[in-house]
Amino acid sequence: MLSRVAESLFWMSRYFERAENTARFLDVNFNLLLDLNRITHVENPSYWVALILVTSDKERFNSLYTEYTAHTVTDYLVFNKKNPNSITSCIGLARENARSIIESISSEMWEQVNKLYHYLQSVNPQFVHNNPYGFYKEIKNASHLFQGITDNTFSHNEGWDFIQIAKYLERTDNIARLIDVKYHMLLTEAQNQPEIVEGSEDLIQWMAVLKSCSALEAFRKVYLSKIDPDNILRFLILDRTFPRSINFSVCAAEDALWRISGSSRHRYVNNADRLIGKLEAELSYTAIEDVFAIGLHNYLADLEQRLVKVGEQVHLTYFAYHTPEIESPDIAEGLPFTGIAGGRPNWSQAHQHQQQQQQ
Amino acid sequence: MSRFFERYEADPCRFYDEVISKEGIPRAHYDKLLQRFSQFSNDDIKARREIVNIFFRNQGITFTVYGENEGVERLFPFDLIPRIVPAQEWQIIEKGLTQRITALNEFLKDIYHTQKILKDKIIPAELILGSQHFRREFVGIKPPLGVYIHITGSDIIRDKEGNFLVLEDNLRTPSGVSYMLQNRQAMKRAFPVLFDKYKIRPIDNYPQELLRTLQEISPSTRNAPNVVVLTPGIYNSAYFEHSFLARQMGVELTEGKDLVVNDNKVYTRTTRGLERVDVIYRRVDDAFLDPLVFRPDSKLGVAGIVNAYRKGNVALANAIGTGVADDKVIYSFVPAIIKYYLGEDPILQNVPTWLASNPTDLKYILENLGTLVVKAANESGGYGMLIGPESTIEQQESFAEMIVANPRNYIAQPTISLSRHPSFFNDTELWGCHIDLRPYVLNGKTVTIVPGGLTRVALKRGSLVVNSSQGGGSKDTWVVDE
Numbered sequence: 001m002l003s004r005v006a007e008s009l010f011w012m013s014r015y016f017e018r019a020e021n022t023a024r025f026l027d028v029n030f031n032l033l034l035d036l037n038r039i040t041h042v043e044n045p046s047y048w049v050a051l052i053l054v055t056s057d058k059e060r061f062n063s064l065y066t067e068y069t070a071h072t073v074t075d076y077l078v079f080n081k082k083n084p085n086s087i088t089s090c091i092g093l094a095r096e097n098a099r100s101i102i103e104s105i106s107s108e109m110w111e112q113v114n115k116l117y118h119y120l121q122s123v124n125p126q127f128v129h130n131n132p133y134g135f136y137k138e139i140k141n142a143s144h145l146f147q148g149i150t151d152n153t154f155s156h157n158e159g160w161d162f163i164q165i166a167k168y169l170e171r172t173d174n175i176a177r178l179i180d181v182k183y184h185m186l187l188t189e190a191q192n193q194p195e196i197v198e199g200s201e202d203l204i205q206w207m208a209v210l211k212s213c214s215a216l217e218a219f220r221k222v223y224l225s226k227i228d229p230d231n232i233l234r235f236l237i238l239d240r241t242f243p244r245s246i247n248f249s250v251c252a253a254e255d256a257l258w259r260i261s262g263s264s265r266h267r268y269v270n271n272a273d274r275l276i277g278k279l280e281a282e283l284s285y286t287a288i289e290d291v292f293a294i295g296l297h298n299y300l301a302d303l304e305q306r307l308v309k310v311g312e313q314v315h316l317t318y319f320a321y322h323t324p325e326i327e328s329p330d331i332a333e334g335l336p337f338t339g340i341a342g343g344r345p346n347w348s349q350a351h352q353h354q355q356q357q358q359q
Numbered sequence: 360m361s362r363f364f365e366r367y368e369a370d371p372c373r374f375y376d377e378v379i380s381k382e383g384i385p386r387a388h389y390d391k392l393l394q395r396f397s398q399f400s401n402d403d404i405k406a407r408r409e410i411v412n413i414f415f416r417n418q419g420i421t422f423t424v425y426g427e428n429e430g431v432e433r434l435f436p437f438d439l440i441p442r443i444v445p446a447q448e449w450q451i452i453e454k455g456l457t458q459r460i461t462a463l464n465e466f467l468k469d470i471y472h473t474q475k476i477l478k479d480k481i482i483p484a485e486l487i488l489g490s491q492h493f494r495r496e497f498v499g500i501k502p503p504l505g506v507y508i509h510i511t512g513s514d515i516i517r518d519k520e521g522n523f524l525v526l527e528d529n530l531r532t533p534s535g536v537s538y539m540l541q542n543r544q545a546m547k548r549a550f551p552v553l554f555d556k557y558k559i560r561p562i563d564n565y566p567q568e569l570l571r572t573l574q575e576i577s578p579s580t581r582n583a584p585n586v587v588v589l590t591p592g593i594y595n596s597a598y599f600e601h602s603f604l605a606r607q608m609g610v611e612l613t614e615g616k617d618l619v620v621n622d623n624k625v626y627t628r629t630t631r632g633l634e635r636v637d638v639i640y641r642r643v644d645d646a647f648l649d650p651l652v653f654r655p656d657s658k659l660g661v662a663g664i665v666n667a668y669r670k671g672n673v674a675l676a677n678a679i680g681t682g683v684a685d686d687k688v689i690y691s692f693v694p695a696i697i698k699y700y701l702g703e704d705p706i707l708q709n710v711p712t713w714l715a716s717n718p719t720d721l722k723y724i725l726e727n728l729g730t731l732v733v734k735a736a737n738e739s740g741g742y743g744m745l746i747g748p749e750s751t752i753e754q755q756e757s758f759a760e761m762i763v764a765n766p767r768n769y770i771a772q773p774t775i776s777l778s779r780h781p782s783f784f785n786d787t788e789l790w791g792c793h794i795d796l797r798p799y800v801l802n803g804k805t806v807t808i809v810p811g812g813l814t815r816v817a818l819k820r821g822s823l824v825v826n827s828s829q830g831g832g833s834k835d836t837w838v839v840d841e
Contacts, residue, residue, distance in 0.1 A: 002617050006630045100593045102419065103606030111417045118416070158630065260630070318630045 028212035436832030455707030492682030566607035620663030
């Protein structure tokens with residue numbers, strides 16, 4: 001498979017997943033605030049600032065808005081094109097990548113990306129404000145539909161594996177950030193109104209985290225009614241069977257990487273395989289107490305860094321492949337590159353518009 | 360007659376109307392179409408328009424209008440009334456184009472080898488050797504099967520009497536074939552009943568025929584030659600077509616940066632290393648193909664690809680240097696070229712053409728600027744044109760200056776009244792819009808023309824320019840058996 005095609009499949013999938021997760025962050029925050037309206041209100045900035053903190057994007061946000069409200073944060077995370085990770089930007093980039101490999105994906109996949117793109121062009125902030133539940137549901141469903149279409153119309157070969165790697169790396173990163181939202185909330189809450197965070201509110205917040213991963217029901221089946229933070233974290237980080245847990249996602253990414261390279265347990269053939277294998281092995285032998293010993297926030301921050309490293313190695317191993325002795329400077333300039341924007345890996349299209357249009 | 364057609368005003372004295380004859384009655388092959396449309400209300404047409412728009416939008420068949428901050432995507436204008444070509448008329452086009460392409464290919468073979476036609480003084484040598492599209496680096500290089508032009512999209516028009524004339528031979532990288540194929544898909548969805556009433560020859564096999572042609576020119580003896588499509592990239596206006604054809608053929612779509620040349624062989628960069636390429640259907644112009652040979656600033660090409668081609672390690676479709684034969688000046692010699700190589704009379708006539716490089720013609724051109732169409736020899740897409748009857752005195756004067764300064768670069772033709780075809784305006788009434796026809800000719804071991812083509816239509820009322828860059832649209836084209 002062409003390196004460029006593999007790379008575009010990767011980013012298409014990754015941006016789609018990112019858009020879905022952003023919708024989940026926002027959706028759950030709305031729900032949470034409604035649940036907590038006895039003690040707070042929908043515009044409580046400490047709940048909204050957490051969403052910005054968790055996407056490591058405070059600086060850019062502050063350059064565009066002056067306050068943290070439901071309105072500004074929603075606008076930033078859903079619509080703002082200056083935010084490369086907003087839902088609109090993500091779907092735009094997913095579509096851009098899909099468009100550049102339109103002959104490699106199934107036409108059903110393209111139609112689905114395209115449909116969501118046009119849907120997003122048709123909605124405005126007022127629409128989201130009036131019906132946040134419907135809007136976020138639409139995004140989540142569109143993403144699920146895309147994954148289902150991909151699974152059922154696209155050959156499960158190397159290209160599909162790149163889609164899986166991207167999806168699960170992104171998902172792992174997002175679950176880590178979601179759990180971290182809770183940390184940020186506690187932090188800001190504690191600063192502002194230390195007396196509030198206690199008992200049932202705490203539990204409701206944790207349940208919200210579960211819900212944002214569509215994990216509440218699955219969790220209940222395992223832990224019955226024992227909803228306590230330890231069990232919730234145990235489930236979201238270490239469960240091996242739930243598709244929105246960190247451990248599951250890392251395993252899935254590892255499987256896909258190994259299928260591509262032919263690596264197996266104890267035998268890796270490249271650094272991407274080595275790093276993901278290491279991460280997976282550690283997760284398999286981690287108890288939740290080990291996480292607490294490191295500190296939840298530190299543990300998650302470290303995990304996010306390691307995921308970035310895996311992504312880099314995937315890039316170097318499969319996308320940036322070239323034979324140096326015959327490479328001309330022009331070719332090097334033309335290579336798409338990855339970079340970090342807003343604390344998250346991002347894809348950047350090489351700019352050759354002018355000549356392409358001239359032709 | 361139907362509501363829409365009742366109010367339609369053909370002007371058969373001034374133009375050949377494809378639907379209404381000189382006597383003012385519908386041509387027989389349009390009967391069933393008229394009958395069907397008579398059953399439609401405005402709402403029926405609206406509903407069908409919606410089906411077609413959704414189809415094009417979901418397929419991503421849009422083009423991007425650049426400017427301001429971001430590209431705006433628009434649908435290509437598509438007219439709902441199909442153009443119908445009866446089998447006996449199609450036969451003329453098919454035979455005529457086969458003859459023309461065969462002769463032009465012989466011409467290129469000659470020009471890049473012994474140049475007999477120049478020695479016999481059929482064409483003045485300076486016209487060829489001085490052409491900016493003549494690639495002297497390729498004299499003596501024999502492409503596989505001796506084929507230079509594998510894919511052609513000739514533009515055919517009809518004069519007042521309904522004769523088919525060739526307006527232009529596009530021998531470099533003609534585009535539009537994906538619209539031919541997609542227009543057909545859209546029509547099948549929107550007008551299944553009407554479709555069923557005609558025996559329409561299918562065109563869906565075009566991608567298979569194209570792939571077969573490309574495989575035939577492979578220089579390697581491997582069983583399954585590796586064919587790729589080379590595109591300038593996603594910002595090119597024809598990008599949709601490049602990817603569409605690659606997908607339909609089941610081959611890789613590559614950009615310049617996907618290809619590398621090593622030891623005069625071409626490879627793709629893949630996740631598993633380098634992979635050998637045998638045939639490249641390139642949609643990148645000669646000038647951008649290889650920064651080492653042509654434009655050094657090209658970022659779209661592949662360094663070293665021309666040498667690989669010279670060594671016979673890779674085949675290119677179309678060959679390098681075919682532009683010399685679709686120059687508008689050389690165009691005027693095509694009837695002579697057909698006679699010279701094939702000993703036959705041309706089946707399809709040219710539009711009469713005056714060459715500014717010829718002193719008597721030049722005099723005539725300058726005296727008749729108000730009635731002629733003047734074209735720059737090397738421009739395409741409707742640019743660099745003066746349409747005499749629609750021009751101002753100032754425009755004519757400035758063209759006169761340019762012509763005198765560089766006569767080799769200009770030709771003139773009479774203002775041909777392109778045939779007209781009823782087309783929807785606002786989907787409520789029919790206007791007679793000028794049309795042309797671009798069939799697609801494939802040339803490998805044999806010449807193949809899928810029955811149909813892209814009918815381009817000048818949807819701006821009265822406009823003669825059918826190019827999509829100038830507000831033109833298209834129609835589905837049905838070649839029907841009785």
